[in-house]
Structure formats: C-alpha cells, structure tokens
Amino acid sequence: MSAKAAATRLNILQKAFGLVYQNGYRTTSVDDIIATTQVTKGAFFYHFKNKDEMGLAMINEVMYPGMLAALAEPLINATNPVADLYIMMHALLMENPFFITKYGCPAINLIEEMAGHNELFNKALTQLSNQWQQAIVSCVDNGRAAGKIKPEVNSLQVAYFIMSGYGGIRNLGKIYGKECYTTYLAELKNYLTTLS
C-alpha cells in the first residue's frame, strides 16, 4: 500500500470515528462517511470489503489506541491509587477536549449500540475494556503493596465499580449536562478515600 493510499484509508477511519461518535454506528451511512472524507464509493469499498470491516478497523486502529491513551496510560506510573484514580477520572471527564458531553464517550456508545449485535465488535471492545480494567487493578494492587490501600480491598471489584461509574456518568451527562460530572467526581473522591 502506497503512502497516499494509507492516508486515504486512515482518513476514512478517522472521519468515520468522528461521525460514529456523534451519530451512532448504524445510523452513520457509508454515504455520510464518503461525503465528509471527499473519498468516492469506489475508494471506500476498495479499502474495506464492507461497512462492518471498516467499523472493526476503526475500533482497532483509531478508537483503541486513542481511548487507551486517555484511560490506561495515566495509571502506568501511578503510585497512589486514591489520588491517581481520581486524577485519571477528572482528566477524562473534565479536561479531555475531544469529548462532547451530550455525545458521551465513543467507546461506551459503541458498546451500548453494538456489543449485542456484532460479535467481532464485541470482542474488540472487550479487549479495550480489559486493558483499562487491568490498569486499574494493577494500580490498586501497587497501592496496597505500598501500604496505601487497605489489605481487604478487592482490586477487581474496585475496577468494575470505577469502570461502571464512568460508563454511567457518561450516560447521565447526556441528559443532565457537564455539571453532573462534578457531582459524580465529588462522591468518587469520597469512595476512593474509603479504600485507604
């Protein structure tokens, strides 16, 4: 594949990601995508044999690395879970310029819409969730080893609890607006404090 062809392909995936984020996967048409990319239908179906194959590539090549950077990387060198998990969540909800409150989180949206309808999408999205889960588990376990987390704390339970809080507040943000993020974060801080 030539560099130009690779650029065309990536352009399709990135523009599709933006459209799917705001409109949903099944309600974003191939015609929508080629219109915003200025790419013709021939080019689209040359790079992807059908819409779902493009969708899967979009998840793996655009959403996966992008979301992981926002979710898991902030936790890599975390030394104090109570503080660092809060910082990660605060950055994710309040500071990330990509997210639009009324459109929620692209990964959560896609899980909501497609997990029950496309097995390959489901697998790819599960991998992303697993990465985040493991990052949180490691963070908590490291904190416990450093004596900053109570020994009886179950790190996997904490991971699920934090992940579900994130998905849910992205959902509530769609109806209540960004203010509810602040309320959520205040109680998240209370919860995290009880782990130490």
Place this chain on the structure above:
Amino acid sequence: MSAKAAATRLNILQKAFGLVYQNGYRTTSVDDIIATTQVTKGAFFYHFKNKDEMGLAMINEVMYPGMLAALAEPLINATNPVADLYIMMHALLMENPFFITKYGCPAINLIEEMAGHNELFNKALTQLSNQWQQAIVSCVDNGRAAGKIKPEVNSLQVAYFIMSGYGGIRNLGKIYGKECYTTYLAELKNYLTTLS
C-alpha cells in the same frame, strides 16, 4: 377512542418498546413494528402522526411507568438505606425477568442513543431519571434522620453515584455478561456500608 382502538394503540406501543429495547430506536423501523403487531401502516399512522410521536408515547406510557416500578417503588418505604439500596439494585440486576443482559436496560439504551438527538425524548427521559434520583435522595435523607447514615453524607452525590454505577454496569454487562453484575454488587455493598 373505542376500547378496541385503545388496545391497538397500546399494542403498538408495547411491541415497539420490546423491539426498541433489543434493536435500538432508530434501527427499529415502522415496518418492523407493524409486522410484529399485525397492524397495518394505515392504523399505525392513524394513531401516531409520525415515528417520533409514537416513540415519545412509548417512553411516557410504557417505559416510564414500567421503569419507575423497578427503580423507585422499591425505595418508597425504605427504612435502612444501606440495606434497601442494595436490595433495590440486586433485584434490578439479578431478579427482574424482563431484562436481557446483552441488551442492557431499555432506559439507559434510549438515553445513550437519543438524548443528544431528540429534545422531547431527552426531556421525557430526564423526568424518569429525576424520579429515581429523588427516590434515592429521600431514602438517604430518611436514613440520616433515623441515625443510620453519617451526617456528612451528601445524598444528592450518593444518588448520582449510584445511578451512574447502574448505567455503567448495564453497559459492561453487554460485553462481560451477567457475572460482572455480581462483582459490581459486592463492591456496591462495600460502598454503601461506608455511608453508615
């Protein structure tokens, strides 16, 4: 409206609710609905001037009362928030026979899909959320008045925190299956205990 006509109308709304729950609102076509209801297109558009008007009626007349029964009613005579909030959530996630794990929660699904795209849907879904929120707030406030909840607990924060946990675990359930509900509930119990 005759009793038979009312039955036709309600039948449309209930069947539509089931289809929308499993497939999403925008990907459930009017043709899908009339096929499963055995009602003709003429009858459908006699009762509703367009698809969105039917959708709004479906939210207000089927989803709203049905969800409120599962969300808020269990809290009406709650005397002990730590126990009763857990019981409500346990019943909601583990015992309600209507919900299918891979399809999540109908209300959460609709918020995810439509809150950012239809102002009237948004308003109706916000009302439902508000009802649940107020039920949780009252429950916590009553518990504090009874000396079962720490005075410094912020009941509105708790309500948002619990609601977001619910929405998020319905999302995670779509990729991880029902087992993750159990893990979530275990940590919810820990969290609720810290409020007392």
Place this chain on the structure above:
DNA sequence: TCAAAAACATACCAATTAGTATGTTTTTGA
C-alpha cells in the same frame, strides 16, 4: 336505524441504504 366520524387497510412514493459493475488513473518494480 343510519349518517357521520373513527378506525383501519392497501397501494403507492421519493429518499436513502449497502453494495457492485465497470470503468479510468496512478503507482510500482523490473
């Protein structure tokens, strides 16, 4: 009972959908 209104049925329509058939242009490597 009987006309008017309500309730429903059938046949259509223009727009949109994912995808294909058949080209032309651009790039590549010997």
Place this chain on the structure above:
DNA sequence: TCAAAAACATACTAATTGGTATGTTTTTGA
C-alpha cells in the same frame, strides 16, 4: 520505460426507509 497491479471514480442496483393518498370497514350517538 512500460506493463502490470494498485488505487480510485462513476454509474448503477435492489432493498429498505418514513410517510401519504385513497380507499373500506367499524363504531358511535342522536
């Protein structure tokens, strides 16, 4: 340089979409 392969462009298609036009049947109330 030049033929073959890669990359892209155009014009189509059959199925599906929400909705309408125009009926027929059923119900209602005086």
